[in-house]
Amino acid sequence: MTTGRVWDPAWLRDLLLSALPEETSLHGNVPEARFVYLPASHRKALEPNASVVVGMRGAGKSFWWAALQDSKIRSLVSHLAPHAGVSEKMHVAVGFGETAPGPDTFPGRETLEKLLSDGVAARLIWRTVVAYHADTKDSPLRVLPTWQERIYWVTNNPEIVDHRLAERDEAFAEAHTWFMVLFDALDRSASTWKNMNRLIRGLLETARDFRPYRRLRVKCFLRTDQLDEGEVADFPDASKVLASSVELTWTREDLFGLLWQYLGNASHKGAEHFVQISEAHFGIRWEDTQVGDVRVRRVAPSCIYDEAAQRQLFHSIAGEWMGRDWRRGFPYTWIPNHLADAGGNVSPRSFLAALRAAAQDTNERYPAHDTALHYESIKRGVQRASSIRVRELTEDYPWVHALMEPLSGVVVPCDFAEVALRWKEARAIEALRKSAQRDEEKRLPPAHLEMGVDANGLRRDLEELGIFRRTHDGRVDIPDVYRVGYGLGRRGGVKPLRTKASLGG
Template identity: 30%
Template sequence: MKTAERKALLQHFAELRSDTESSPPAVKTFLPVAAHARALQREVVVVLGVKGAGKSALFRFATESPKDVTAMYGAEVPHATWLDGYSEKIPHPQAVALMDLVAADEGNDELLRSFWLVYLVNRLAENRQVAALVPAELQALWGNPDASPVAWAQGAASKSWQLTSALDRIEGFLAERKSLTFVAYDALDKLGDLQLAMRARFVRSLLALWLSLSNRYHWLRPKIFLRHDLFEAAQRSFPDATKLVARSQSLDWSVDDLFTLVARHLANNTGAAVQQARGWLKEVVGCELDAKGDLGFMPGRFDEDLRRHFGAALAGEVMGSGVKKGYTYRWIAARLQDADRRIVPRSLLRLLSFAAAAALGNVLAKGDALMRPTDLSGALARTSLDRGAELAEEVPLVSRLQRLEGLTLLLPRREVEVRLAKRAGPTDTFVEDGAAAIEELQRLGVLAIRPDGRVDVPDIYRYGYKIKRKGGVRKPR
């Protein structure tokens, strides 16, 4: 491969971004996987996923490109209209106003459920035909620009049967037209930047409302995109919440799905080298690309043999040396998985982007691989740092891992308990209990407990927090 060709391909790799980080919605890089198809079924209420698993990407794709959903999935998923019920894109009450609403609630979440109910009817009534089904006195609840969420909720609480009757009429309107409508909720983990306890109350009140409504309505259906930990907390906090488990779908990615997603991005991203990238995928890696018109090029599935070819073309057949030597494609997957063996698309795309950017600083002069193994291993530290930071932003407890910096794994459990007992800062509100911290971090997939009781940290978090492990691939200087 000529130096100019290698540089162009590396630049194309360096521009890899996740679907959530792209704007406008990246229809041509969105990959339809089996978990998505299951999540889009009528009976699924809650769509679960860890940070970076693609919840928001699926939300954006469905709400902003519903025709492409039908074109991409066909008969696999029901044809539906999508309504943005709550997200970062639409105006919604400020954090202070929402905190006032929580303060006004007496602890049984009645006002919070009323808030979500009136907010739902409000969003539905933005459709003119639907608005005609909603009495003027109800529209007045949100029609006053000076009204606060507390006023909304209190007004809704006194008119709950009128609101329910309005929803009944809307359901009848949709049923008559056989028009399935999904009301989708995203970014609930950022709801008003509230304290965790307050956010949990908003989430559980929304789930409780839709648990009731989903039993009542067939054509008006919810899709609530939510993190696992918020869903699990809700299950412990209100009666019948466990009934939602059977109506949930987790967005987990297989390794072949992840590599296929990378190929989809490479084949469809805009850029001067996109044609070259398609040629590299087809001729060097051996990946089939099927032209799908407006949906872009769709790669064939990446089985293990194809993943091996991809890894070899990327950075050579193997990483490391001696007893630590292993195939490149296996090294990538092993370094990016958490303690529960989950890998999120964002981490893989960032690893390859960071590695390519590093390789551009010292381009290989010969050979068939695009980069050196040390470019890939060096990018893992930045990828790990980003992954740890984005998870710590949502779960500040994760920041306590900084107290393990410089230590070499595996670690005695008692020593880790002592180091993780104290809070990491003002946003860390988890109890000051080292044993409880270990259990929570283990549940999040951030820590693992070996059979002998010692504590391990997966590489996707270990590198960023500068926790050591014996052996491995040599790091670049």
């Protein structure tokens, strides 16, 4: 399997294609323990006292929301981060998320909006959800069949609710464990920013209300644009909740650590060989953890942050340069740099998607190449990851496509006046306002759609999402991960995708 260059390129490409997932989104499903990679910066986010976890799309919010529901993965986390307070025996419930709502889980969007329109306080809705899950099965609250009836009961029996929660808190304290209710995908909770902000504000209030308990906790996974403190944190003691907030980010070292996690734990027969060769030739030390009947390999933390070893290992896979010589850049830094948003953040989903696409493209175009990944295929992999990122944005924020499509062909950096003119010619803002007024619209419009008449509110929205970047001289720049997918140009940059079909992914 190895040659003088350490790897047989065709064999290694086969391992990459076998190990890296074709579909990188879990859609609420529990991940496999062997592919769970825990960046050091994420450990604090898993602690029960970290009530608010913030991150961009694809940073890992829904991943950890799903992972914490699985006792085996909690056992793994307990081994990897013993001081995080996560354990196999802790009790976890879902208060809202990507799974289906129902009488035994949580109220869905239509129920929530009906409750809000009836004047029910958002804080009371979430307090009822948490109390319902925390209580025992024979409690009066658990017997009631609908959320509306439960909320009415909680409203009219506050002392009983307090007493029941205190009893449950004592029981979990005596068992030396935690009870935690997880909330995710709050964009699905409402069809207007006003209602979503009310619900998030009420959820943060609920998290505050449960902090005095010793063992009852609420954990909220929020997108960065959902935590507008002026809208959702204007209540007493909000600072106590936000002080414990943690942002999910990925360093370059952790992105490659995730790659090794997939390669070392793949079902492919070559996974063991990859581990052996990376240890023998590159000094990468591996550790084993047993999770039930599953063996989980991981690179030792000291090696994860050894940049020289990581770079050497990856360049044995991808080659040393992004062209015929060093002037085109080096794959180890080039790939993360070209996948970063305007804030410098890289989605691990985009990273894995780019590498898988690069392996597939090398197989098809350069099967005899002397490394597993060809540099031109890596560029096409970034194009593929960009198209996926664009599709994800369209799913979460359909209005972004309406603003970016008219900019196809623009070369960045450019003056904002050129952007505003393109929007005006395409009547993009007018279309967004009409869309926002339709009752059937099921996705939130831009938060600052009505801010001023010169489109600066929309510029602010795109900057907050990491799509636009304001240069030092006030012009608009767009990072490659979005620029390529939306068909904008840059002198000397990765070529943009040109067709609407490619934008759809």
